[in-house]
Amino acid sequence: MAILLSFIVLIFSIIVHEVAHGYAADSLGDPTARLSGRLTLNPIPHIDLMGSILIPAVLMLSGSSMLFGWAKPVPYNPYNLRNQRWGEAFVAVAGSAVNLLMAVIFGLIIRFGSTMLPAPALSLAATIVFVNLFLGLFNLIPFPPLDGFTVLRTILPWHLASRLNRFEQQIRSTGPVFLILFLVLFSSLLSGPFFNAVVSLFGLITGMGI
Numbered sequence: 001m002a003i004l005l006s007f008i009v010l011i012f013s014i015i016v017h018e019v020a021h022g023y024a025a026d027s028l029g030d031p032t033a034r035l036s037g038r039l040t041l042n043p044i045p046h047i048d049l050m051g052s053i054l055i056p057a058v059l060m061l062s063g064s065s066m067l068f069g070w071a072k073p074v075p076y077n078p079y080n081l082r083n084q085r086w087g088e089a090f091v092a093v094a095g096s097a098v099n100l101l102m103a104v105i106f107g108l109i110i111r112f113g114s115t116m117l118p119a120p121a122l123s124l125a126a127t128i129v130f131v132n133l134f135l136g137l138f139n140l141i142p143f144p145p146l147d148g149f150t151v152l153r154t155i156l157p158w159h160l161a162s163r164l165n166r167f168e169q170q171i172r173s174t175g176p177v178f179l180i181l182f183l184v185l186f187s188s189l190l191s192g193p194f195f196n197a198v199v200s201l202f203g204l205i206t207g208m209g210i
Contacts, residue, residue, distance in 0.1 A: 003060050005124065006067070009131045010056050014071045015046045016102070017095035017135060022074040024094035028087050030080035038074045046071040050176055055183075067134045068183065085154075092150035099136030103129045107205030114208070129206055133198050144171040145179060 019041065022033030033039055038046070047053070051070035059067060081087030106128045114122060142148040144167065153164040171178050186194075203209055 002123075002127075005127055006131065007056060007060060009124075009127045010067060010069055010135070011043060011047075011052055012041075013099060013102070013128070013132050013135050014052060014069050015041060015043055017099055017139070018046055018071045018074045020094040020098035021091055022076065024091045025074075025076035025081065028090065029082040030076050030078070032076045032080070033074045036075050048072045055180070067131060068138060070179075089151045089154035092147040092154070093140075095147055096136040096139045099132040099139070103132040103136065104205060106132075107202070110206040110208060126202075126206065126208065130198065130202055133201055133205075134195075137198065137201075138194070143182065144168040 019039055022039045025032065026034050026039065043052075048071055051072075056067075056069035059069075076091060078084075078088050078091075081091070083090070106125045110117070110122065110125050110129065117125065139146050140148040140151070142152040149164070149168060153161045153168065156164065
């Protein structure tokens with residue numbers, strides 16, 4: 001039951017992450033996501049078989065400390081953005097910002113309302129906090145195709161950004177293959193410290209331990 005709950009929360013959080021990208025782009029003048037019907041919480045337009053179903057299921061059933069997945073990327077055209085200097089960074093960081101905001105909101109509900117919440121609601125809120133902390137922070141890692149890399153590329157001087165852009169295009173041309181390899185390496189080398197950092201933040205926000 002706990003695995004199923006985590007799976008549902010993860011899928012919902014991934015979708016919210018992608019919709020936030022679309023709303024950010026729309027607010028800056030690019031209607032691509034809206035015109036594509038992607039500014040919706042209906043999961044059907046967002047579900048990616050590998051990233052939304054297979055990878056999360058394998059990670060959870062294997063007991064991995066990794067908790068990650070992805071939806072179909074929300075389409076947007078950076079050339080439509082009114083703010084050409086910082087627009088891409090704003091769109092990129094919007095997904096993680098919403099995940100972290102959800103973690104803080106539900107974390108504060110736990111901290112100040114735990115005595116009033118029934119056990120199932122408390123468990124749901126705790127799962128939402130943990131999943132969104134993990135997802136939000138992981139996506140800020142500055143490595144392609146994660147959002148943190150887009151932010152890094154945007155804030156660097158043009159000559160460095162252009163090199164990173166070429167590197168990113170090479171990575172994206174491999175499809176999900178490179179991301180899966182990155183997940184394997186991350187799980188082997190860095191997932192422990194990252195997991196511990198998420199647990200520490202979870203306790204700081206909620207006042208609970210895991």
